[in-house]
Amino acid sequence: xxxxxxxxxxxxxxxxxxxxxxxxxxxxxxxxxxxxxxxxxxxxxxxxxxxxxxxxxxxxxxxxxxxxxxxxxxxxxxxxxxxxxxxxxxxxxxxxxxxxxxxxxxxxxxxxxxxxxxxxxxxxxxxxxxxxxxxxxxxxxxxxxxxxxxxxxxxxxxxxxxxxxxxxxxxxxxxxxxxxxxxxxxxxxxxxxxxxxxxxxxxxxxxxxxxxxxxxxxxxxxxxxxxx
Amino acid sequence: xxxxxxxxxxxxxxxxxxxxxxxxxxxxxxxxxxxxxxxxxxxxxxxxxxxxxxxxxxxxxxxxxxxxxxxxxxxxxxxxxxxxxxxxxxxxxxxxxxxxxxxxxxxxxxxxxxxxxxxxxxxxxxxxxxxxxxxxxxxxxxxxxxxxxxxxxxxxxxxxxxxxxxxxxxxxxxxxxxxxxxxxxxxxxxxxxxxxxxxxxxxxxxxxxxxxxxxxxxxxxxxxxxxxxxxxxxxxxxxxxxxxxxxxxxxxxxxxxxxxxxxxxxxxxxxxxxxxxxxxxxxxxxxxxxxxxxxxxxxxxxxxxxxxxxxxxxxxxxxxxxxxxxxxxxxxxxxxxxxxxxxxxxxxxxxxxxxxxxxxxxxxxxxxxxxxxxxxxxxxxxxxxxxxxxxxxxxxxxxxxxxxxxxxxxxxxxxxxx
Ligand SMILES: Nc1ncnc2c1ncn2[C@@H]1O[C@H](COP(=O)(O)OP(=O)(O)O)[C@@H](O)[C@H]1O
Ligand SMILES: [Mg+2]
Numbered sequence: 001x002x003x004x005x006x007x008x009x010x011x012x013x014x015x016x017x018x019x020x021x022x023x024x025x026x027x028x029x030x031x032x033x034x035x036x037x038x039x040x041x042x043x044x045x046x047x048x049x050x051x052x053x054x055x056x057x058x059x060x061x062x063x064x065x066x067x068x069x070x071x072x073x074x075x076x077x078x079x080x081x082x083x084x085x086x087x088x089x090x091x092x093x094x095x096x097x098x099x100x101x102x103x104x105x106x107x108x109x110x111x112x113x114x115x116x117x118x119x120x121x122x123x124x125x126x127x128x129x130x131x132x133x134x135x136x137x138x139x140x141x142x143x144x145x146x147x148x149x150x151x152x153x154x155x156x157x158x159x160x161x162x163x164x165x166x167x168x169x170x171x172x173x174x175x176x177x178x179x180x181x182x183x184x185x186x187x188x189x190x191x192x193x194x195x196x197x198x199x200x201x202x203x204x205x206x207x208x209x210x211x212x213x214x215x216x217x218x219x220x221x222x223x224x225x226x227x228x
Numbered sequence: 229x230x231x232x233x234x235x236x237x238x239x240x241x242x243x244x245x246x247x248x249x250x251x252x253x254x255x256x257x258x259x260x261x262x263x264x265x266x267x268x269x270x271x272x273x274x275x276x277x278x279x280x281x282x283x284x285x286x287x288x289x290x291x292x293x294x295x296x297x298x299x300x301x302x303x304x305x306x307x308x309x310x311x312x313x314x315x316x317x318x319x320x321x322x323x324x325x326x327x328x329x330x331x332x333x334x335x336x337x338x339x340x341x342x343x344x345x346x347x348x349x350x351x352x353x354x355x356x357x358x359x360x361x362x363x364x365x366x367x368x369x370x371x372x373x374x375x376x377x378x379x380x381x382x383x384x385x386x387x388x389x390x391x392x393x394x395x396x397x398x399x400x401x402x403x404x405x406x407x408x409x410x411x412x413x414x415x416x417x418x419x420x421x422x423x424x425x426x427x428x429x430x431x432x433x434x435x436x437x438x439x440x441x442x443x444x445x446x447x448x449x450x451x452x453x454x455x456x457x458x459x460x461x462x463x464x465x466x467x468x469x470x471x472x473x474x475x476x477x478x479x480x481x482x483x484x485x486x487x488x489x490x491x492x493x494x495x496x497x498x499x500x501x502x503x504x505x506x507x508x509x510x511x512x513x514x515x516x517x518x519x520x521x522x523x524x525x526x527x528x529x530x531x532x533x534x535x536x537x538x539x540x541x542x543x544x545x546x547x548x549x550x551x552x553x554x555x556x557x558x559x560x561x562x563x564x565x566x567x568x569x570x571x572x573x574x575x576x577x578x579x580x581x582x583x584x585x586x587x588x589x590x591x592x593x594x595x596x597x598x599x600x601x602x603x604x605x606x607x608x609x610x611x612x613x614x615x616x617x618x619x620x621x622x623x624x625x626x627x628x629x630x631x632x633x634x635x636x637x638x639x640x641x642x643x644x645x646x
Contacts, residue, residue, distance in 0.1 A: 054558060095555070
C-alpha cells in the first residue's frame with residue numbers, strides 16, 4: 001500500500017459567484033508524478049496555490065503529509081511550505097541582483113542556514129556548476145529555470161510543485177527540465193506539474209484534466225510511463 | 229546571507245536610497261542646527277539682555293529679607309553710599325558694566341499729595357584708585373526710557389525727572405517748577421519707563437538724602453554685570469559657597485557666575501545682599517521659552533516632513549519590489565523576516581543620512597550663531613542622542629505603510645502574473 005502524501009477532500013474555492021474549484025477530490029501517493037492539464041481559467045493555478053500552502057480552500061479539507069492545512073493561519077502555512085514544498089513558476093522569479101548560487105542560498109536561509117557548498121552541489125545536479133556565479137540576467141531562460149529548480153529542491157521538499165514551469169522555455173530546454181523531473185522522480189520526489197503542453201503532460205504517470213474547476217479526467221499513464 | 233541581501237539591495241536601489249538619505253540629511257541637519265542653537269543660545273540671549281537694565285541688585289541684608297517676605301518696601305536699614313564705587317574693585321570688577329545706587333523716599337508734592345521719590349546717580353564720573361576712568365549711572369541702566377527733555381546731570385540737585393503718569397495726571401510739563409517737601413525743583417524731563425517708576429519722581433541722590441535726612445545712605449544698588457550662565461557648580465555655590473571644596477571654590481570664584489559675582493559684591497558692600505534680578509531672569513526665561521518652542525516646533529515639523537517623505541519613498545520602493553518580496557515569502561520567509569529586511573535597509577540608509585546631516589547641522593548651527601548672535605555656538609553632545617532617537621522613530625513610523633503593505637502581500641498575487 002503506497003503512502004498518501006496529499007489528499008483533497010471536497011475542495012472548493014469560491015470567488016463570489018465563481019467557483020474556481022468545485023468539489024475536488026484527489027489523492028496523490030508519495031513518489032507520484034502527476035500532471036494537471038486544462039484550459040485557461042479552469043482552476044489549475046488555484047489548485048496549485050492551495051496545495052502549495054499559499055492559499056486556503058473555501059470549503060473542504062487538504063491533508064498534506066497527514067496534516068490538515070485547510071484551516072491553518074498564514075504563519076504556519078509558511079512554515080509547512082518551507083519544510084515540505086518546492087515551488088517553480090512559469091516566470092522564473094530569481095532575485096536579479098543575487099548570483100545563481102546566492103538565489104539558491106536564499107531558500108536555505110529562510111529554511112535553516114545558508115550552506116554554499118550544498119547550494120553549489122544542487123546547481124551541479126541541474127548542470128549549472130559552471131554558472132553558479134552568474135547573475136540571472138547573464139543566464140538563458142532554461143538556465144534560469146534550472147536555478148529555480150535547484151532552489152526548489154535545496155531543502156529536500158516532499159513535493160515539487162510547478163505552475164507551467166516549461167511555459168517560457170524552448171523545446172530543447174523543456175527537454176532538459178523534463179529530464180531533471182525524471183531524475184527527481186527516480187529519487188522519490190513527488191512531482192505535481194501544471195502544464196499546457198501535451199508533451200510535458202504525457203510524460204507523467206498520471207494526468208488530471210481540469211475543466212471549469214472540476215476534475216473531468218483522471219488518466220493513468222503508467223502503461224506509457226518511462227517510454228516517452 | 230541577510231547582510232549580503234541587504235548590501236546588494238542597497239546598491240541596486242541606490243537611487244531611492246539616496247533620496248531617502250537626502251531627506252534624512254535635510255531633516256537631521258535642520259534638527260541638529262535648531263537644537264544646538266536652542267541649547268547654545270542661553271548665554272547669547274543672556275548677553276543680549278545685558279543692555280536691558282540691571283541683572284543684580286544689592287540691598288541691606290535685613291531689607292532684603294523683608295522684601296523677600298513682604299515685597300518691595302521702605303525699610304529703615306540702609307547701605308552706605310561710599311561703598312558703591314568699591315564694586316569696581318572686586319575680582320570680576322571688569323565684568324561690572326554699570327551700576328547706580330538708589331534711595332527710595334517720599335514727600336509731599338504741592339497740589340498732588342504724597343509721592344514716591346527715587347534718588348540716584350543719574351550719571352557718575354570718577355577716577356578709581358587704579359587710575360581707571362569710571363563713567364556710569366542710572367542713565368546707562370535705563371537705556372529704554374523714552375525721555376521728553378534731558379537727563380539730569382551728575383550734580384543737578386535742583387532739578388528732577390518725573391514719571392509720565394504722575395506728570396500727566398498733575399498736568400506737569402517739562403520746564404515747569406514744582407514744590408516738593410517745601411522746596412522748589414525744575415522739571416528737566418518726563419520719562420516713560422513702562423513700569424512702576426512712571427509714578428515716581430527721580431532726583432539726584434544728594435537731593436533726596438537731604439529731603440529724607442539720610443546723608444550717605446542708599447537703599448539699593450542696581451548692577452549690570454556680564455555673567456557666565458550657571459552650571460551645577462554655580463548652583464551648588466549659590467546654595468552655600470562653604471559647601472565647596474577649595475579647588476571648586478577657586479574655580480567658582482574665578483568664573484563670572486552670577487553667584488560668584490554676587491558673593492564678591494557682598495564682600496565689599498557692608499551689610500549688603502546681592503541677588504540676581506528675578507525680573508530679568510524671568511524675561512530671559514520667557515524669551516528662551518519662546519525660542520525653545522519655536523525650535524521644537526521646527527524640529528517636529530521637519531521630523532513629520534521627513535517621515536512623510538521617507539514613507540512615500542519606502543512604500544514606492546517596496547511596491548516596486550513586491551514580486552521579489554512575495555517570492556521571499558513563497559520561499560518560506562515570515563512577515564517579520566521581510567519587515568526586518570526592509571527596516572534594516574531603511575535604518576542603514578537613515579543612519580548614513582543621519583551622520584552626514586548631523587555634521588551639516590553643526591555647520592548650520594555655527595552659521596546661525598555667527599549671523600544671528602555673532603558668536604560660536606557650543607555643540608551639545610546630547611543633541612546626538614536626541615537626533616538619533618528622533619531619526620529612529622521617524623524612519624520607523626515612515627516605514628509603517630510599507631510594512632503594512634508587506635504584511636498583506638500574498639505571494640500568489642505577485643508570482644503568477646501573466
Ligand atoms: N483572486 C481571485 N479573485 C477572483 N477570481 C479569481 C482569483 N484567482 C483566480 N480567479 C478566477 O478563478 C478562475 C481560475 O483561475 P486559475 O486557477 O488562475 O486558472 P488557470 O490557472 O487554470 O488558468 C479564473 O476564472 C480566475 O479568473
Ligand atoms: Mg494558471
